[in-house]
Amino acid sequence: MAILEPVKVAGSTISKTTLHNQDFIQEKELKIGDTVVIQKAGDVIPEIVEVKKDKRTGEETEFSMPNTCPVCGAPAVREEGEAAIRCTGIECPAKLFRNLVHFASKEAMDIDGLGENIIQQLLDKELIKNIPDIYTLKFEDIASLKKNGKKFAQNLVDSINKSKENDLYKLITALGIRHVGSKASKLLARKYKNIDNLMNAEYDDLSMINDIGPIVANSIREFFLQDQTIDLIQKLKQAGVNTIAKEEENIDNRFEGKTFVLTGTLEDYTRGEASNIIEKFGGKTSSTVSKKTDYVLAGEEAGSKLTKAQNLGVTIINEEQFKQMISL
């Protein structure tokens, strides 16, 4: 980030802008002490568009990215092909904080009530030191974080316990493997069914999955080879966190995008039953016939809806035809 002398732009006072990464700073030839032109569009974070070099006094200094982590002091490394510089510290508190926030987030383990603020307090009071510690948090300790914190503590304990039942893909997302978001996690959960299979998956096997590819496959391999990861998974299992993919229902969407209108009396189904079958296959039912109707299912003593369907040229099916359409 760039820290600016506060300036009013479009009604708000701006004192910081994003600098993205080192490449951006180099590209703009930005120095500490420079005068800059900034822009702010809507809710987007303000950005530097130009450096006013003619305003330079000679007092400006070059910025260089630190090569150690400002929080834990471990070497900070930029990997080839990446814009970001990362702390390599294994027990970096800043990384732990971010990992915890990610672990509890909605798309990951979805632990309602465990946001940044609470995580910071738990870390400060040393009530948690790592991810598995979430699962051994005590009610009294959580309650002590807030005034009249009993209700809050109960809700948080409930959502922590609930998260143990999460499907495998949410756990994979929560691990924060680089390049593995929720979409890739779903693919991995579907293929490997449980965490042990995924941990033991070979590079060749991983890279064969559509949408995974060599970089992601490498990242997954590296992650699961670390002692820390093995220990983490072991502790999560001990805590009772689910590590198995739930059975997927076989989804048959043969009626997707199709609208049915039911009319008259069917022999083997009530209207409700027939509607349920149509919806189960991804279709919709409507009570009025229009040009958008795909099928009119006409039983005995069908009335005006049948006539309307005939006039509009909508496909009319009888019960026998319907049975054929829903047979496997």
Ligand SMILES: [Zn+2]
């Ligand atoms: Zn660090």
